Amino acid sequence: MFVSYSAYNCLFIDSLFNEVREQWKKPDIVFLDKLTTVRGRADINLARERVMSIVLNPLRREATKVLEEIRVKDEKRRREIMDKPGCSPCDRPAVDPTYFETYKQYQVKERAVADPTTLILVDEADRLHMNSLEQIRSIFDEGTAGLVLIGMSGIEKRIARFPQFYSRIGFVHEFRPLDAEQVQTLLETKWAPVGVTLPDEQLLPEVIASLIRMSGGNFRLLTRLLTQIERVLGVNDLHLVTNAVVEAARDSLVIGPG
Template structure:
């Protein structure tokens, strides 16, 4: 079962940032520590959870695909993650494929049946409906690959967002031709105290419990989770299945500081 998406303030800020880049047809840089939610927000914005399977396993269409076409048409965005060994040539081929397939899906939604645009020779006109390409894990791109992206941006005027770790914005200062085209830079931060509390309340409810910050036991537990995760969204999502497991194994009803510590001891927790 697909987990419910939690809309945090950082996700809303990312959405506003992506909208600005897309509408301005410019280049944006998004950077932040690993696990804070950059990729999750990008996939949500591009509706990639719905569309990934269809765009990857390209084949015959079904009636249910109309929902995917409509989702892709909302933000007209394609998401791409280069592999560790992606070459500039492979990057160009992958981008061509993902942009073309995404555009075809959007076209199915926006064009009126029976009114298909034709060129002067009477054949179906090819229109690019993709307005934004988001490239995740952009540190993997070589200087030549970056130059390829810049050239594509100049030629096609498709907005571009590059996502990466802190320092990404400084990395691109070494490529003045590319950096001069950057219109927005967005720092994706860990969860604030208020956001952490909001997310924890959702997790408590999913376990059939109520979180009360004024209760001493709950306050201790919140403090322990905050100290362990430091607002890292991915680590928080990994911690709660272990908390649930500790509760079941020990037949406990209350999430306490000790339960959290026991759950955290089963995880590999690096620097967040």
């Protein structure tokens, strides 16, 4: 279930875990794995600064390289002057003003870079206290980013108790289980959860059928099954996903009969 204020670069904020990590090489999505119930705004701003720093890194690396080239060239010039006969320390030449002018130019370029965060996703929003929700509302009111709240069924009823917050919600959408055709499409296109590597061979039809039956269209359960399949393959030094592997993966998870 999620409720949205509007709808791309984005922040994904998960209130369960406790570390910040980059998910992709490009800053399309940055995970801030812990949103405290007291410092909600501070946590979000910290993550936005993280995204901004990723965007600015190429410009900063370029500035460092250019400024270093100017510094080395100027140092060589000054050394040549100081090495001339009769030159005293009092005659030390001034630093080339080009260095400072170039530095200021790059500072102007940095300040001109717009905030790349245009969408903020807040997972498990149903667990946030009103104080945190108010801070999130304040961020939305600034108009710099869209906001999506994700939570368990009933989150919209809880938020409805706060009219000032609820009045800003654009729409509510409930995620439903995937149907068999959707799961089949995912598996036939060799989709796998982030960090999970499965054999390159196309999954056998009977394996796909088993995964559809066991997952029941539950995306989280499908993710857990595929993750466990990778582990079963690794432990047993296998290179092909078979029904036996799928059964072993299911047996190691508490998911009930399927």
